[in-house]
Amino acid sequence: MGANSSLIFGIIMNVAILLVFFRFLMQLAEVGAYNPVVMATVKATRIVDVFSRILPTLAKGRVNLAALTLVVVLYLMKIFGVMYLSHMMPNSAVHLLILTFVTMIQDLITFCRYLIFATIILSWVVMFTQSRSPYIEVIQELAEPLLAPFRRLLPNMGMIDLSPILAILTLFVIQRIMDAVAITLLTGL
Template identity: 75%
Template sequence: MGANIALIFNILMNVAILLVFFRFLIQLAAVSPYNPVVLSTVKATKVVDMFSRIFPTLAKGRVNLAALVLLVVLCLFKNFGAMYLAGSPPNSAVFLLIYTFVDMIQDLIRICRYLIFATIILGWVVMFTQTRSPYIEVIQELAEPLLAPFRRLLPNMGMIDLSPILAFLALYIAQVLMNEVARVLLIGW
């Protein structure tokens, strides 16, 4: 029974975190607000608008502090709940904060990898079918800020885009570093 409750709690928290995170990324990447996917995400995350009365937006409205604060609160609640339901509540608040921060960065790296991979696959889909959907546009617009710095580094090779390979390499290095930090953190506590 306890394992089922922990699983349901984990699923619900991950869905809430993912929705708020996509709300943050959509605003950060300046995705078109008229896209139906963006409209439904904004409607599903109305709670962010309540927090935006307290926390302002930065960088000409692109960095939504309300979504970021809500994301941190949700991640803290998820990690505390998961530890509590597993029967090992955290020893200290500092450990919970550091663990949540490392976990959030690892999740960010994972989502960035998924976005880049989805962009590659959807690029092929668009090329072969010659059609675009709102979902494809949102994913490509979300991945563009990740790939743009690498495109500036590489020479123009026409139809061949090697920027995802460099982005995957950079994300892999970041993931290895964060895994090492997580390992040291867990050993230290």
């Protein structure tokens, strides 16, 4: 029973985290407010508006501290809940916090990789079908802040864009470093 309830709880928490994180990213990337995907995400995450009364937005309204704080709280609840339901309690509060932040960073890196892969595939879909949907626009606008620094580094090659490859390689290196840091931190506790 513990493994099943832990799995179900983890899935529910992942959906909640993903929705709030999408809201944070859409505001950060300044995705169009009238895009149906953005409107649905804002409607599904009304709880962020409650926290927005307490926590301000920064950087001309782009960094929503309420959404970011809620993501951290949801991650803490997820890690603690999964550990509790699996009958593996953390050693201390510090252990729980470190595990939460390491998990958040690793999940962020994984999300960025998936976002870049989705952008690559959807660019082909747009090129071959000459059609655009609100979903494609959101994914491309979310990936643009990730790819823009790499586009500035690479020379302009016309239709060929190598920035996703460089971005994925950079994320791979960061992932390996984070894995080593996580192992070091968690074995030291």
